[in-house]
Amino acid sequence: MSALTADPTGVFKQWKNIINPNHCNWYGIRCGEVGENVGRVISLSLPERKLEGVLTKYIRHFTYMETLDLGGNNLTGSIPEEIGALKHLKILRLNGNSFWGPLPSNLSSCVDIEEFNVEGCSFMGEIPTWLGWSPALRSVHMGGNKFSGNVPISLLNCTSLRFLNISSNNLTGSVDSTVGNLVHLQSYLDVSHNRLSGLITSTLGNLQDLIGLNLSNNAFTGTIPESIGNCSKLQSLDFSDNKLSGAIPPSLSLLSNLKHTLNISHNNILGLIPSSFGMLHNLTKLDLSFNNLSGPVPETLANLSSLVFLNLSFNQLSGPLPDNGIFVSLSSSSFLGNLNLCGRLAARPCPSNINSQPLPTYHDHQRRGGPTLITVIGAAAEGAATIIFLALLLRYLVHRRQPVQSETVTLFSKYFKALNLSAEDVHAATSVITTPNGSFSRSLSGTIRRAVGFSSIEKAVLPDGTVFAVLQCSIAKLGKKDRSRLDAAMLELSKIRHRNLVRLMGYTKNPSSLSMLLEFMPNGSLDLHLHPPGHHTCLLNWNERLRIIMGVTAGLVHLHQETCGDPIVHCDLKAANVLLDSDMEPKLVNYGVASLFKRRSSGDSTVTAWVGSPGYVPPEYQLFRDLTKAGDVYSYGVLLMEIITGKRPTSECEVEVGVMSLPTWVRSLQAQEREQYAIDMSLFQSSDESQIAQILHILHAAILCTSPAPSERLNMLQVLGKLQEMPQSTLPQELVPVDSAPVGCSSCQDDGEDN
CATH class of the missing domain: 3.80.10.10 (Ribonuclease Inhibitor)
Known part of the structure; x- marks a missing residue:
């Protein structure tokens, strides 16, 4: 037989x-x-x-x-x-x-x-x-x-x-x-x-x-x-x-x-979320994320008593979020990227003077041309209440269009200093210019602006052709104590030097916003390459993916172990926050930014409103625990699984018994000794036996990193040790892991300057 x-x-x-x-x-x-x-x-x-x-x-x-x-x-x-x-x-x-x-x-x-x-x-x-x-x-x-x-x-x-x-x-x-x-x-x-x-x-x-x-x-x-x-x-x-x-x-x-x-x-998908979805009483998972849905979140969804997973993030939803029924037990990660939502879960109070409707943004106002005098006069005929409403709205819009006062610029780059770059120069250079293949617009101006929630990244070009990136953050709600430490925090971040970390070259600051000047990454984000538009699967081969894994690992080890002073917790490690330079070398971005947006509890511990990105968030963060290195390790493990499986962490894996998260799905395959079924099909088909062994070795490390219990996860030095044990028979020499001993402050520059 x-x-x-x-x-x-x-x-x-x-x-x-x-x-x-x-x-x-x-x-x-x-x-x-x-x-x-x-x-x-x-x-x-x-x-x-x-x-x-x-x-x-x-x-x-x-x-x-x-x-x-x-x-x-x-x-x-x-x-x-x-x-x-x-x-x-x-x-x-x-x-x-x-x-x-x-x-x-x-x-x-x-x-x-x-x-x-x-x-x-x-x-x-x-x-x-x-x-x-x-x-x-x-x-x-x-x-x-x-x-x-x-x-x-x-x-x-x-x-x-x-x-x-x-x-x-x-x-x-x-x-x-x-x-x-x-x-x-x-x-x-x-x-x-x-x-x-x-x-x-x-x-x-x-x-x-x-x-x-x-x-x-x-x-x-x-x-x-x-x-x-x-x-x-x-x-x-x-x-x-x-x-x-x-x-x-x-x-x-x-x-x-x-x-x-x-x-x-x-x-x-466009339009409204049907309020009739409230009749789906048996539903346990509803995922409408990453679309262009608009309008309010229906109150009827609060009646879905069987629902255990809701993701409406990264749409154009607006208005107040319900705060009853199932919404009582949800976290804000279900609604990220909807900048016009308000309420407890949106971490943004609803304006009481405009009937809880969100105010237009500055860019909305510019695109429409703004309210004209004829519009205001015509509306006055509808009654005194409407006049008051429009007056408040107009006052808000005019205030938004006024030039920002008291803006300062601090430069760490010697080149920028030589140009005597001003805050006005930065604003003039900032645009939403798109590269011919659209990679910058999608991976920076698009994905990160929506995914981070309070920040956006835009491309900037100086008159001499110098290209850099501007990470914009709202600081309007920072307390006095945190606001006072911004300059010191920026200085510390500017001292960090590593080939796998995007460098901070300067920043501008005014009472409501902070703009961080960063080196520009022409190949966009890892997210774009893992999930390319118009393609069924990731086009990266194993050696390319392995190089990215090694670079991400080195960058995170440096943040956790090798920086001057206290270790830095990234807080939002994900594919969209891994940028690729002209040689496809990965560099982490947005590291350390979350720590600037803390709020203090009544006790000694520090908690934060930062909740990371759906799919990458460790389970303990749902309980509003402290931001920890172990939380970063969980996100890192999910990222490894995403690189190997080609699946988005936000797309739950459907099996015969229902749905499960990406880490749970991979772990279930391991329990059945069928880990090879987790490998991205295009990757599996293009890899030889020794490469498959490397993939499974790293997948096992990812499983250890995503343990539900933080105490059971590896730390990044242990992860590095696991990678050093990886089969290397066909590994290109430039990808062979090397020992990485902490280098202390040798990786920092005391003057914070950058050539």
Whole structure:
């Protein structure tokens, strides 16, 4: 049957020659009991036995076999054409092995096939059209392979199907409207993590018995079909990480059985959040983040008593946040990046004099041209209350447009000093200029401005062509004590020198804002490269990702162990805060900024309103604990997982039992000894065995870094030690880890100057 090279569990000890009349009692074998099948092997089931070897052509002798289950072993090689001799085969499970190559065409002879499971192997080529010809086919598991080409129409016409998973491949094209013929699908339809495009067909609404629908991580465009509301039995629905636009269809509110997830994040969805979402009483996870939703957060969401995860961050939502029902137990991380929200969870009081509506920003006012005299006079006819409202609004806008008074500039860069750079020069140089490939606008002006909440980064160009970046922070709400220590804090940050930290070259300050002048990173953020727009997967190979990992590690070790004075806690380590220079060398940005925005508690401990970014925040920060190095280590571990898996931490991993965070998902795979399934498919396909060993080694370190208990996490020096133990047989010399002893103040410059 197979040429085995390893049988560590000894399952074949009682196996003897096949002519032995007792073979029907051997482990894993079942024989027929009636008719012509008597004494013939009809089932061979040896799943999860750690078997190694190949499947040989002698499989053809089992002509009466109905079940072949070798799932979850370490078998390799291609599947021999002789498997087509198993004409009575009904169940084929080869999942979780290392089989490769195209599926043998002779499998088309197995016309009675009911379950076809090759999930998590390395099969390639197109999905064969003959697969959809079997009239009894009920379940297809083909996820996690290297299949390419279009989804065959024959498969979408297979009306007997109950389950279809073709996720995590390299499939292209659209999902044909014939998918609406799969009216008997009763469990899952999963086409996620491919390169599918085009419109989402409205015929999906025909699948009214479907329990789970996952179209995430593709390039689908257009709107979400109203017809999805017909799928009344859906428990999980995921449209995340596509290019969808338009409004959320109100019909989604009819999906009263949704209980695992409703995820529409990372699209271009516009309009309001339907207030009717308050009827989804069984829902446990709602993720609408990273869209362009506007308007208020519906009060009705407070009634979702089953909800345990809510993410509305990085939209254009406005107005007061509810403070009742489920909102009582939520944290502000659910609403980051919505600058016009107010209330307790937004850490911003609602203005009482304008009916709790947010005031327009300066840029909104500029874009509209501002209120004219005619507008004000015309509005006066509507009553005294309206006049008072407009007067207050106009006073606010005029105040915002007045030049900032008492602005000072402090320079650490000798070059800037030689230019006698002024605050006015900085403002004149600041713009939102976009590079030809759009990388700066997306990774700096866009992502960081939204993700940080109180800060933005803009590009600045001096008349002589010198390019730098400006990190802008609001300091209007700083207390007197913290305001008084700003200059000293800036000086300390300016002294930090490391090849993997973005340098502070100066700053300007006025009573309401602080602008930090930083070196410019032309290749944008790591986030942009891990999740490139218009691409299904990350385009970085393993050596490129490893170089970034090593650089991030070195930068964080320096902050925690090697700086002068107290260690520096980054507080917001994430892919968007890792910038890449012209040589793709990573540099951390935004380090130490959070410590400037503390508030003091009544006791001796220091707590902070800073909550980091969704997905990267350690669990203890939800309890408003002190900012710690252990918290940074957790974020670092999540970042490593993101680099290796290609998954955003904000996109929960959906499994049969529901949804889980990225660290929990990776940890669950480790418990099953299936860590290799966490590796980004494009990375897995392009890496050799020694590189896979390196990837798994680092993934294990990431798991140790993301322990729920802070005391159980590694510190960064221990992490560095783990990296030094990494298999290095094919590691480029420039990436070989070296010992990193603390260098004390040799990494600091006392005068704070920078050439």
